[in-house]
Amino acid sequence: MKTNLLGSNLKYDLKASLVVFLVALPLCLGIAIASGAPPMSGLIAGIIGGIVVGSLSGSHVSVSGPAAGLTVIVLDAISSLGTFELFLAAVVAAGVIQIILGFLRAGVLGYYFPHSVIKGMLTAIGLILILKQIPHALGWDKDQMGDLAFRQMDNQNTFSEIWYAIQYFSPGAIPIVLVSLGLILFFERPKIKNHRLLGVVPGALWAVISGILINQFYGIIKPEWKLDEEHLVTIPDVDSLSDLSTLVTFPNFGMITTPEFWVVAVTIAIIASIETLLSLEAGDKMDPQRRISPASKELVAQGVGNTISGLIGGLPLTAVIVRTSANVASGAKTKLSAILHGVLLLVLVIGIAEVLNLIPLSCLAAVLFVVGYKLAKPSIFIHEYQKGKNQFIPFVVTVLAILFTDLLTGIGIGIVFGIFFVIKTNYQQSVMVTERNGKYLVKLQKDVSFLNKAPLMRQLSQIPNGSFVILNASKAKFIDHDIQELLNDFISTSEDKKIKVELEGFNFNLKETL
Known part of the structure; x- marks a missing residue:
């Protein structure tokens, strides 16, 4: 054979x-x-x-x-x-x-x-x-x-x-x-x-x-x-x-x-x-x-x-x-x-x-x-352009960096940009907030780390008083302690803002994480 x-x-x-x-x-x-x-x-x-x-x-x-x-x-x-x-x-x-x-x-x-x-x-x-x-x-x-x-x-x-x-x-x-x-x-x-x-x-x-x-x-x-x-x-x-x-x-x-x-x-x-x-x-x-x-x-x-x-x-x-x-x-x-x-x-x-x-x-x-x-x-x-900017920008940066320096320096620069966009992509996909008829769904997906704290804080602060909010973690495999603390702060202040909060998919009690 x-x-x-x-x-x-x-x-x-x-x-x-x-x-x-x-x-x-x-x-x-x-x-x-x-x-x-x-x-x-x-x-x-x-x-x-x-x-x-x-x-x-x-x-x-x-x-x-x-x-x-x-x-x-x-x-x-x-x-x-x-x-x-x-x-x-x-x-x-x-x-x-x-x-x-x-x-x-x-x-x-x-x-x-x-x-x-x-x-x-x-x-x-x-x-x-x-x-x-x-x-x-x-x-x-x-x-x-x-x-x-x-x-x-x-x-x-x-x-x-x-x-x-x-x-x-x-x-x-x-x-x-x-x-x-x-x-x-x-x-x-x-x-x-x-x-x-x-x-x-x-x-x-x-x-x-x-x-x-x-x-x-x-x-x-x-x-x-x-x-x-x-x-x-x-x-x-x-x-x-x-x-x-x-x-x-x-x-x-x-x-x-x-x-x-x-x-x-x-x-x-x-x-x-x-x-x-x-x-x-x-x-x-x-x-x-x-x-x-x-x-x-x-x-x-x-x-x-x-x-x-x-x-x-x-x-x-x-x-x-x-x-x-x-x-x-x-x-x-x-x-x-x-x-x-x-x-x-x-x-x-x-x-x-x-x-x-x-x-x-x-x-x-x-x-x-x-x-x-x-x-x-x-x-x-x-073909790389059609994949979107998160793929295309590191690709072009790597090409130009190698072209105008040398192989190893260019690769180093490309890796820095590549890792940045990988983190940015995961960072954006880990938390999704959608709104329909005054109801807000805050969905935590995959791994949610401290890197997601700033955008999540910004999105939660923009939810108007008197809203109905569902915090869903059914697809989250890991939630960083900083994120848990942020969610607890949001829940504890929700009554003052007349925001009703409902939890879905959490395998732990948020209040207990404090």
Whole structure:
């Protein structure tokens, strides 16, 4: 049964793994360089995230690797600890902390992130992907792929980079990105995608092949348009497994007894865990089969991955949205696609590095354009707007906050707004006052806490003298002592106002609560 299931899903998972590999390759390298770490450390983290975390994870669609959200933290940590080797030791310690958090069932915290914030995060990342790829599409490759922050390390920002790209574009990049986009969209058509022969190879791979061929063709007919190394993927020279071992860096635990070491380790563990839980929740929402991933098990898997990554010279890793969304959009069925993308990173980086280094970044920008659009379609904004302002406002705030700050800061701002509107909604629905022909029904619903005291006091004070009031608590599961006291005050003063009060559904005597 399992063998048949594996066989039926293999073609989908293999196809998806190719797309995720093409997305992950420049991101792993770009995040490492932006973090001030060796380029190989990003590839190691991507390989571990795919093979190790993918094997241990309970998620069917989530993909792990080096995270853009940790870029600034990694850069500061390497600087504060002094060497990359000392930083790797902190990554190992962070992994151990995550394993402990997983066994303590801390993953349950991930279920409390508001839906509007998760949706806003996905949409914001989609918009950022599109905006960040515009310079690469135009052949302006001064900044590495993978940085999602608004403000860049060179004091530029997302929009100023686009402006520079428009002024200083490389003519040869534009035909490549247009042809690549055309091929991807052509192979995305349902008839082509589901075709027995044409649907075997993903459009992203055809786009990469075409990008390489077009750039080589420039060398023959228009040499000034040919894109040089600055505009191509750049993988460290690895000709064999023995060469790979020379690029592996081992940790130095010399500072393990110092407070600075543990501040870095705990910070990485907490931030990586938060980003993982957010990405896991988002991945479950994107999964067409709506499967629920065990969050605590994911923390253990990430902890094992970070421990191994730190031991052999890799960056800290998390579950990541960009690769997960590419995985889902490419039709992945099981976690085999995540594992295979890690295998591809390992095998192809060693086997055909020279070929991979011919891939134009403008070509990969086309792949990320499509991923970004699927995350940030205009219909998503319409759908969230139709849910009402209590959902739409936190959604928009999250989108804008992430767009103009960075992933973690934006999510933090979004969560604050999301929680505020969740409380506001419950706050409004817990007490309802209706009036008909001079009779007032004060209905207490669900849990009525001290947060409802002010509006309830205001509504009771507005009931005119001589009215008939029914206080109904048949649907209330909990009534805070402050609310009970307020109701008692209202009852005790009702005779003076000639207000007749009738109680329904109270399982205690209000007078006795005093």
